[in-house]
Amino acid sequence: MSLDYDLVIIGNSLEASYAAVKAAKLRARVALVLGETETNTYTEIDRSTFNCLTYLDKKGQNLTQWELNYDFVTHLNSSQIQTWITQVKQDIKEYYSPAILADLGIDIIGESGEFCRLPALGFVIKNRTLRSRNYLLAMGSISSIPKIEGLSELGYLTLETLDLENLPYDLIILSQTPIGIELAQSLNHLGKKVTLVVEDSNILPQEDAEAVQLIQAQLEAEGIKLLVNCPITQVRKIEDKKWIQAGNEALETDEIILITKPTPNIKGLNLEGVKVEVQPQQIIVNDKLQTTNPKIYACGSIIGGYSLSNLAKYEANIVIKNAIFYSIFQVNYHPLPFHIFTHPILSRVGLTETQARQSYGDDIIIIKQNYKTLAKAQILDETTGFCKIITRRNGIILGGHIIGNNSDELINFIALSIKNNIKIQQFSQLFPSYYTISEILFQISENWQYQKLQENKFLNNWLETLLFWRRRWKL
Known part of the structure; x- marks a missing residue:
């Protein structure tokens, strides 16, 4: 046939x-x-667009607070x-x-x-x-719908039925994925009162621990009520309000949004x-x-x-x-970058610190540089964040984790380096333009080489002796 x-x-x-x-x-x-x-x-189009617009709206509000009198600053509404x-x-x-x-x-x-x-x-x-x-x-x-007592009778919203124009003020997001965190921040930036309930003990269990701590702190600093390790056992309606039993807490809300594992x-x-x-x-x-x-x-x-x-x-x-053609090609996700649309954006490629230690033991070097060292971050008032590069002791890059401004663009450079076996030492040869986020990679490379130099006692002694005799004999 x-x-x-x-x-x-x-x-x-x-x-x-x-x-x-x-x-x-x-x-x-x-x-x-x-x-x-x-x-x-x-x-992902919905996610990235929603994230970008609410981010710009938040920055516009900041400009207004600084009394910079920018005529173009206007606040978006849900319909727009x-x-x-x-x-x-x-x-x-x-x-x-x-x-x-x-x-x-x-x-x-x-x-x-x-x-x-x-x-x-x-x-x-x-x-x-x-x-x-x-x-x-x-x-x-x-979206998959979990079996929770009273949920189907009371009603809820999912990502497929979410209508921004008709959302009430008080919202509870039941999240099992990173999308729930993204949505919570974006709705909070639109002026909604948001409670984020996560069943797991970690809001992002697959990500770098330091990055997760920073995101969690950012959520709480923005006024989002965050409840972790809180399984939902019951949903009820009392006097035109929806009530949720989350762990040991009873929560009142106008609407429930389910962000479940697809x-x-x-x-x-x-x-x-x-x-x-x-x-x-x-x-x-x-x-x-x-x-x-x-x-x-x-x-x-x-x-x-x-x-x-x-x-x-x-x-x-x-x-x-x-x-x-022929079924011989296999997937290798190690050099593939990805990001989560939090504020600031979390981007990652390769191994986490925990995974690297499990695979390579003490044969790793971890260099971390904070965003506050960057001129561009200071000018834009976006100093929250850091870049962490995990390498082997010979400079081969195992993973990169960036949380901060333009991290979704910067992570691609690290991914290409992993793909092509470019070592961390080579980043110091770039000398990137001033007022760019990529300066942070140059800083990390120099810090990596300085750390290696400090560990090499023979080389340190040789350099000290060489320079001593050059000064002595004016060479």
């Missing part, structure tokens, strides 16, 4: 469109199954933010519009379907079956019928991003981890090479 396609991609996400374009440019015959309705998900986010999403989606994809030779299918196993693996859409060498699942995830949006695909194993929060894949059915791949948020577009695109690249 002949095949119709080299790859059939199922999903209406940015990573699905990106994968389709990538495969088509490699001359593969591709079908993109979008489904009949667009999934309403809270994407919602309109701007919608417009940004529409503009970005234009790059992957059906017309542009069709011009590349991609078959766009706006219908839903399901997998079938017999007489051969295929994807059935009404009266048609799409036969392909391989398939890619890239449909994204949706679950794959796979309803109706018949994955169990084609032997694809699915757990509550993810589709199981191997290092080549194959599911338990080797002809079906998956990428993006549906395979777990942070919901970040650069990770999803990286995974899509691996899938395309494996699915179209």
Whole structure:
């Protein structure tokens, strides 16, 4: 039986469109199954746009407080933010519009379907079956709803149903992911009273401990009530108010927002019928991003981890090479940067300090430089933050953690250095321009070399002796 396609991609996400374009440019015959309705998900576009606008609004308020009399300083409202986010999403989606994809030779299918196993693996859409060498699942995830007494009867909001224009003043965010922290800060900057409830004992268990402490302190300094290690056991309504039992505390609020761990949006695909194993929060894949059915791949948020577009695109690249050519390429997340849209932004690449010590013991050097040493940070009054670089004793970079202004841009340089085995010593050869955040890498490199010099007693003695005799004999 002949095949119709080299790859059939199922999903209406940015990573699905990106994968389709990538495969088509490699001359593969591709079908993109979008489904009949667009999934309403809270994407990274929403997060980054909301973060940026509320950040600018907060800075505008600061300028007003400083009485600098900037005529352009005006405060945003929820309606303006919602309109701007919608417009940004529409503009970005234009790059992957059906017309542009069709011009590349991609078959766009706006219908839903399901997998079938017999007489051969295929994807059935009404009266048609799409036969392909391989398939890619890239449909994204949706919020999962926890089982809490009284929750379904009382009502709540999720990322998919969040309406900024109609949000009340007093809000409780029940968070299981970093998005909850981002949302809490952004809503707080819009003047909402926010209580952030985290079930775990750590608000960001996968991140650097010092960075987490700084973010937690920042949340509390901004007036956000933070409750950690507080499982939610009950939700009730008393006199037109919603009450939540969080650990030993009873909390009153106008509205509840659930930010839970996402679950794959796979309803109706018949994955169990084609032997694809699915757990509550993810589709199981191997290092080549194959599911338990080797002809079906998956990428993006549906395979777990942070919901970040650069990770999803990286995974899509691996899938395309494996699915179209030969399945020999494996994922390696170590040199991939990512960030969390907190204020200030937290960015990370590679190993944390704990992971580095577990893997390399005493064969590591950790250099930390605070943002307050930077002229640009002082001028912008954004001195909160630091950059921490973790290296081996020979200078090979194991990880980088930055929390502060422009950290989301700066982390890419460290990621490229890890990818290309550039050692920390080489940063001191850059001499970056004044009034740039990248000065902090130059400072870290020089501090690293000074620390190495201090540890080398032989070299210190040799330098001291050399300079003594040069002074003595005027050499």
